[in-house]
Amino acid sequence: METVNNKLKKRYVLVVEDEEDIVRLITFHLEKEGYLVEGAGSGREALEIVSEKTPDLVILDIMLPEMDGLEVCRRLRGNSQTASIPILILSARKEEFDRVLGLELGADDYMVKPFSVRELVARVRAMLRRLEQRIDPDLAAKDNANAAEKIIRSNDIILYPERHQVTVRGEERSLTHKEFVLLELLMENAGKVLTRDILLDKVWGYEVEVDTRTVDVHVRYLRQKIEADPARPFYIETVRGVGYRFVKT
Ligand code: CA
Numbered sequence: 001m002e003t004v005n006n007k008l009k010k011r012y013v014l015v016v017e018d019e020e021d022i023v024r025l026i027t028f029h030l031e032k033e034g035y036l037v038e039g040a041g042s043g044r045e046a047l048e049i050v051s052e053k054t055p056d057l058v059i060l061d062i063m064l065p066e067m068d069g070l071e072v073c074r075r076l077r078g079n080s081q082t083a084s085i086p087i088l089i090l091s092a093r094k095e096e097f098d099r100v101l102g103l104e105l106g107a108d109d110y111m112v113k114p115f116s117v118r119e120l121v122a123r124v125r126a127m128l129r130r131l132e133q134r135i136d137p138d139l140a141a142k143d144n145a146n147a148a149e150k151i152i153r154s155n156d157i158i159l160y161p162e163r164h165q166v167t168v169r170g171e172e173r174s175l176t177h178k179e180f181v182l183l184e185l186l187m188e189n190a191g192k193v194l195t196r197d198i199l200l201d202k203v204w205g206y207e208v209e210v211d212t213r214t215v216d217v218h219v220r221y222l223r224q225k226i227e228a229d230p231a232r233p234f235y236i237e238t239v240r241g242v243g244y245r246f247v248k249t
Pocket of ligand 1: 017018019061062063064
């Protein structure tokens with residue numbers, strides 16, 4: 001009986017992407033999470049598939065042959081059958097401009113290539129969870145009751161480790177995986193100085209080709225996303241010659 005329930009619950013994700021390697025990579029990792037995954041190599045193919053079987057979530061590349069991802073997004077949103085399917089847009093860094101447009105067209109989330117698959121899986125999980133809560137208010141209530149969800153808070157910043165989300169003054173900020181881990185580490189150790197070496201070790205671990213300047217660069221990005229005035233940071237303080245300290249509030 002349980003198996004039947006699990007089967008019914010299996011979520012169906014459509015990956016619209018013309019680069020087969022990326023489709024394979026995403027498929028592998030989402031299937032490992034228990035999702036049903038299908039790939040579409042063009043916008044047209046995606047719309048055909050969707051007209052036959054409605055996905056629970058669409059991962060949508062922008063640069064596609066024939067019809068681009070923004071047009072696919074527009075059409076999905078324009079059809080009442082598909083208007084509420086969560087859409088996660090993927091795009092190369094140089095198409096940064098598309099971000100605003102994508103979100104205006106109603107995409108729910110946005111990731112820049114090259115992306116971390118772990119982060120992608122976390123975002124997909126979070127999006128489907130929100131969807132389940134939308135469908136089943138009881139589940140949402142139960143979820144709230146189980147408010148044992150860990151949060152880390154400092155003044156205006158709330159970090160939700162499980163959901164991989166950060167809000168600043170009530171607004172969600174889009175952080176890369178590394179920025180997220182870095183912020184989590186700093187916040188967990190608020191008031192303590194963390195050296196660049198420690199940060200490098202904990203956030204980047206065994207990755208090659210990174211040095212302590214990588215830490216500085218990421219701190220700079222992070223400040224731009226969380227500080228009211230990145231030039232005069234309130235939250236992340238530089239401790240000269242040593243490292244960084246998150247303000248204790
Ligand atoms: Ca592409």
